[in-house]
Amino acid sequence: MSINNEIYSRQAGGWWDENHFLHLLKTGINPPRFRYFHEALTSQLGRETRNLSVLDVGCGGGILSEEFARIGCRVTGIDPSVPSLETARQHAAAQGLPIDYRQASGESIPFETGAFDVVICCDVLEHVNDLEKTLREAARVLKPGGMLCYDTINRTAESRKANIFAAQDFPLTSFFPRNTHVWEKFITPDELLLLFDKSGFEHRDMTGLNSALPDLQVAGLLIRRKLGLLTFAELGRHLQFQTGGGMQASYLGWAVRNS
Numbered sequence: 001m002s003i004n005n006e007i008y009s010r011q012a013g014g015w016w017d018e019n020h021f022l023h024l025l026k027t028g029i030n031p032p033r034f035r036y037f038h039e040a041l042t043s044q045l046g047r048e049t050r051n052l053s054v055l056d057v058g059c060g061g062g063i064l065s066e067e068f069a070r071i072g073c074r075v076t077g078i079d080p081s082v083p084s085l086e087t088a089r090q091h092a093a094a095q096g097l098p099i100d101y102r103q104a105s106g107e108s109i110p111f112e113t114g115a116f117d118v119v120i121c122c123d124v125l126e127h128v129n130d131l132e133k134t135l136r137e138a139a140r141v142l143k144p145g146g147m148l149c150y151d152t153i154n155r156t157a158e159s160r161k162a163n164i165f166a167a168q169d170f171p172l173t174s175f176f177p178r179n180t181h182v183w184e185k186f187i188t189p190d191e192l193l194l195l196f197d198k199s200g201f202e203h204r205d206m207t208g209l210n211s212a213l214p215d216l217q218v219a220g221l222l223i224r225r226k227l228g229l230l231t232f233a234e235l236g237r238h239l240q241f242q243t244g245g246g247m248q249a250s251y252l253g254w255a256v257r258n259s
Ligand SMILES: C[S@@+](CC[C@H](N)C(=O)[O-])C[C@H]1O[C@@H](n2cnc3c(N)ncnc32)[C@H](O)[C@@H]1O
Pocket: 005, 008, 025, 057, 058, 059, 060, 061, 062, 063, 064, 078, 079, 080, 081, 084, 104, 105, 106, 107, 121, 122, 123, 124, 127, 128, 129
């Protein structure tokens, strides 16, 4: 079964629409993941964010790119989807954020070696055609000591239940089109750690990214959204995603480019 990355071109108008499933990223997982990366960057790596050069690989509509731009970073976003980039450009312009968006894939990043202080690969690693090539490219364009921020989905029975069955297949709860995610492309933490090692990264931290609610309550919210009682923006907020805890479904972390 192959992943349907065409969604990001066909539905590119949805990134900033509170009634669209792509907006779940904005109100659901974006707040906790950005807090986590910001804390790692400033407190643990001790970096000043103003003027840091950041590359957002697979930036989509720019949801995370804009957060980094707002704290003073010089942000470049790349994505294969031209319509998503157009949405990202228009939104950034309306916010007065000077983000440079370009069409490219993670497997072939069109920038010089050592060009960036930070590379972001969020909700992207499980979408690319060649994971190892993407990580090697991310390492190549990072300065030595530069930071890689990522989040992705584990390949477990739990992620099959939550991210495939509930999110895509079961009519009462589903919100993603089929094949938005493909279970076989999910990545276990051990596989990722091995690839980081091979690609020139020193891994620093990894933790879960989960709803704070019990499964039954999550199911109830998904059904209320399906009945039109909640927008996707509201659903994202109600799910109360947080970092920490188990890594059976989504997880995130960061690594540093070896010197
Ligand atoms: C789930 S979205 C994540 C968007 C954004 N990173 C975020 O978290 O808000 C996945 C994105 O990966 C992009 N993508 C798919 N294949 C890719 C590739 N080979 N290289 C880079 N990005 C890719 C898609 O076009 C889409 O915008």
